[in-house]
Amino acid sequence: MTTFNFKRAPAPPGPTRPTSPARVGRPRKGGQQLKVGNLLREQPHWDLLDDVMFLDKPSGRDKLCTEVGIEIEPSSRLFQTNQKLAELHQMVKGVLQQGVAREERGRLYIEVQTAPPEDLHPYRDVPESEHELVNLMAQDRYEYLEQLRQKNLVKRWRFFMTCTSRATAKFSKEARPTPEELVATVRKADAAAASLLGYLRGAGYEARRMSSNEMFKLAYRYLNPGRASGRLPNWVPPEKRVKVVPTQPKGKAARPRERLFTLKEQLFQTPVNNEDMSHLRIGPTGQQKHVGTVSLARVPQRTVTGMLARVLEKLDASTYYVVLEFDHNDPMETDKKLEVSKNRLFSQMGSGTKEAPNVKAQAKLRDLNQTIKHLTSTGDHTYRVGMTLVLIADSAEELRQAKESAVSACAIVPGSGLVKHDFQSLFQWFSLIPFNGQRGQFMFEATETTASDFFPPVAPWKGGDRPTWVVRTRQNSLANVDFFTGPTNANHFAVFAPTGYGKTFTVMSLLSAHIRAHNPFVTVVDRKEDFKFFIRSLSDDQKKNSAVVPFYPGAATQLNPMDLPEGDTKPDAVKQAFLLALVRYFVPPSSNSREAGEEKALILEALSQTYRRVKREGRSPLLSEFAATLNAMEMYSDGGPIAGEQQALARSIALRLRPVLGEDSPWGPILDRPTNVNTHAQFMYYDLSGIADSDMEMRRVALHIVNDRIWQAAKRLPRSVRKIAFIDEFGSQIQTEEDKAFVSTTLRLARSSNLAFGLATQTLEDMNRISGMEEAIYWYLLGRLEGGEQVIRDVLKLPDSVSREISLLKEGRGFKEWALIYRSKDGPKNGDIIKVEESRRSYWYLTSEPGEAARRDEYLKRYGNLKDAVQAILNEEAA
Ligand SMILES: Nc1ncnc2c1ncn2[C@@H]1O[C@H](COP(=O)(O)OP(=O)(O)O)[C@@H](O)[C@H]1O
Ligand SMILES: [Mg+2]
Numbered sequence: 083m084t085t086f087n088f089k090r091a092p093a094p095p096g097p098t099r100p101t102s103p104a105r106v107g108r109p110r111k112g113g114q115q116l117k118v119g120n121l122l123r124e125q126p127h128w129d130l131l132d133d134v135m136f137l138d139k140p141s142g143r144d145k146l147c148t149e150v151g152i153e154i155e156p157s158s159r160l161f162q163t164n165q166k167l168a169e170l171h172q173m174v175k176g177v178l179q180q181g182v183a184r185e186e187r188g189r190l191y192i193e194v195q196t197a198p199p200e201d202l203h204p205y206r207d208v209p210e211s212e213h214e215l216v217n218l219m220a221q222d223r224y225e226y227l228e229q230l231r232q233k234n235l236v237k238r239w240r241f242f243m244t245c246t247s248r249a250t251a252k253f254s255k256e257a258r259p260t261p262e263e264l265v266a267t268v269r270k271a272d273a274a275a276a277s278l279l280g281y282l283r284g285a286g287y288e289a290r291r292m293s294s295n296e297m298f299k300l301a302y303r304y305l306n307p308g309r310a311s312g313r314l315p316n317w318v319p320p321e322k323r324v325k326v327v328p329t330q331p332k333g334k335a336a337r338p339r340e341r342l343f344t345l346k347e348q349l350f351q352t353p354v355n356n357e358d359m360s361h362l363r364i365g366p367t368g369q370q371k372h373v374g375t376v377s378l379a380r381v382p383q384r385t386v387t388g389m390l391a392r393v394l395e396k397l398d399a400s401t402y403y404v405v406l407e408f409d410h411n412d413p414m415e416t417d418k419k420l421e422v423s424k425n426r427l428f429s430q431m432g433s434g435t436k437e438a439p440n441v442k443a444q445a446k447l448r449d450l451n452q453t454i455k456h457l458t459s460t461g462d463h464t465y466r467v468g469m470t471l472v473l474i475a476d477s478a479e480e481l482r483q484a485k486e487s488a489v490s491a492c493a494i495v496p497g498s499g500l501v502k503h504d505f506q507s508l509f510q511w512f513s514l515i516p517f518n519g520q521r522g523q524f525m526f527e528a529t530e531t532t533a534s535d536f537f538p539p540v541a542p543w544k545g546g547d548r549p550t551w552v553v554r555t556r557q558n559s560l561a562n563v564d565f566f567t568g569p570t571n572a573n574h575f576a577v578f579a580p581t582g583y584g585k586t587f588t589v590m591s592l593l594s595a596h597i598r599a600h601n602p603f604v605t606v607v608d609r610k611e612d613f614k615f616f617i618r619s620l621s622d623d624q625k626k627n628s629a630v631v632p633f634y635p636g637a638a639t640q641l642n643p644m645d646l647p648e649g650d651t652k653p654d655a656v657k658q659a660f661l662l663a664l665v666r667y668f669v670p671p672s673s674n675s676r677e678a679g680e681e682k683a684l685i686l687e688a689l690s691q692t693y694r695r696v697k698r699e700g701r702s703p704l705l706s707e708f709a710a711t712l713n714a715m716e717m718y719s720d721g722g723p724i725a726g727e728q729q730a731l732a733r734s735i736a737l738r739l740r741p742v743l744g745e746d747s748p749w750g751p752i753l754d755r756p757t758n759v760n761t762h763a764q765f766m767y768y769d770l771s772g773i774a775d776s777d778m779e780m781r782r783v784a785l786h787i788v789n790d791r792i793w794q795a796a797k798r799l800p801r802s803v804r805k806i807a808f809i810d811e812f813g814s815q816i817q818t819e820e821d822k823a824f825v826s827t828t829l830r831l832a833r834s835s836n837l838a839f840g841l842a843t844q845t846l847e848d849m850n851r852i853s854g855m856e857e858a859i860y861w862y863l864l865g866r867l868e869g870g871e872q873v874i875r876d877v878l879k880l881p882d883s884v885s886r887e888i889s890l891l892k893e894g895r896g897f898k899e900w901a902l903i904y905r906s907k908d909g910p911k912n913g914d915i916i917k918v919e920e921s922r923r924s925y926w927y928l929t930s931e932p933g934e935a936a937r938r939d940e941y942l943k944r945y946g947n948l949k950d951a952v953q954a955i956l957n958e959e960a961a
Contacts, residue, residue, distance in 0.1 A: 230554075575863070
């Protein structure tokens, strides 16, 4: 343990030194400017020691006291069910009753600040990719977000709980503590922090004790709002504080003076101006922040758990603190007080005449009796509770609007009333400085039940750990998505939204971010040529690392579905399942289940014999060779004879395959041929646009074959190489049990070969078709959808509130809202409402709106490269 220097700091020299002490909170008419020097005098902050703030006689206390801090993270908004809230409520009561000791004061700060520049650096600092387009987009995205940040539109939400603890002995700056007293005081504060931490964790909050430096920074941000989102100074501990020798006037004997930067001098760096009658101005002239406070005036008539979340959702302010105070009354004292009030009211009641008793006193007594009954029956303690919003704005007008918005947001809390502090803001702002051991002036008595209702239940979600794809949540905080969590663990994703909502756009944005971060192999299957441009643009002409495969009858493509991965001579279980399902497209199983079973056995037998036959030739067999085997099969592989009845069945299957494989059939010229296209490129694009929308059968066959290619690539490439496969309009491909079995095996096995599957479809009901597979899908993106309540509830096992949320998603110029959900198998579900948005430049890289795509093609021809083409379009747009 380090000890700190208790030497008293002299007042800072120079112009900041006050000529006459100003009284905080009681400005003269017209207010009075308070400068750094004045502030120092008024504050109890003494110093930090081992993560404990020591306070010198904070107002209302005769003793030194300490305060500790804990940073907490509430869970995300999207999944707050009423039941969960009720549970939370019980646990929060424990936090207040046990976590904040009697006669101590707990405080909760919700800090909503413009994110500091560092918050965006992880997105900027991802190493360059070898693919030009994704670099351009990533850089563009960083600049776009940085611009938003500078306009205060990228936020960081943080939650802190602080709690006071009395010192063990009476000491102060004048009567210094002994080292033993110091140790004992720190121990006591530690115990208070540990208890609070335990109760907060018990209530389901992620919670962490704050270090001295973190405590310093919270106070610093609060006190210096103009610098809060820039680079913050670190706390300088006593042993590192510099000695400053002020320059002496010439002639006088040099008398070097030791000058220590006290904690207070480190904290109070910004002048405060209280001249205005309506609010505070904090900061040097020209860069002032306008600060106002509003508080709840009375205990609300009714409260509900989690109401704060609803208030904050309505609050339209850019930067603010919500400060909740919970001053734990001693229950004995409360009892005594209540008894006294009761007696007083009794006697007041008698003061009316016999005919007209004192009605007011009667009503009060009724209320009082109710409160006493509630306290005795629930064991609730009572608290003095305060809730204040500290609003920070760049201009007086912005502050006025924020205040208005606060008033209307707080109207949700019935009967509470709101005090706008106006010029008194200084006073309230002061009394709420973090870690000052004080109590605010605007508090009301409340029971534990009511007090707990004020606790914040939710926070915006931060998404995954890795800064791969970054988006803003509805609350303008940042959230991350990455489909690869562990070193070899791919997570599948599913995108649901009606046509035109932006599935393709969103997935391209996701893909570009993942290509930058992971350089994966990517396969895209598309029905509308929407991805074609994007995939083509990923590759440059020399590398030829992208391939476009037109895959529909009539195209010159040949793709043998019987191909095996290099080196294999017989199909593995997955390949077998694939081929079986493929044959079943053309030869549906018999309705007689015994016969269907025999057919299956015969198909598998013929497959294995066909592969065995061509093994020596070192090539893949063709489907017509498989049909020939079926036709001629007489023996099983183990040497047993095939009975006549089954031989006939096998020949019948072969017969039914004939028309599908013929020269004039749609598929024969493509499938019953050796493969003639590159299916090994890093960026594969299968274009199914030549298949009519109505031709479901044909599309299913095509998708089925592409799936097999994806799977082969996954097997061919080492596990360390990441892979992504994205299939648009996926729902329609799953029709039969075989389809389902194949896809479900693929999804299951894909994860372990580091292949993330992405599926997009139009309605949530399509989820029913792949039910059982939802276990394998971790990320969900839901656009504005009507219906699907049953899927949300039964398949995704999410609360009904999510259905309502997704039907109310908003869209605006250049953005669409989506519900982003992370739903891992065992871990907690998490998610939030996010905005999918791109800069105007990236928009032009991605749009597939036909008119815009045509314009881009035209400019591309004219300028020869995408970057210049898009720049020319942007220039024209700007003109
Ligand atoms: N988040 C977005 N921001 C801006 N424009 C978008 C966004 N999402 C979609 N768009 C526009 O809408 C068009 C249609 O979207 P698209 O992704 O093709 O929809 P879907 O695939 O769901 O049918 C896009 O080409 C693009 O111009
Ligand atoms: Mg689309």
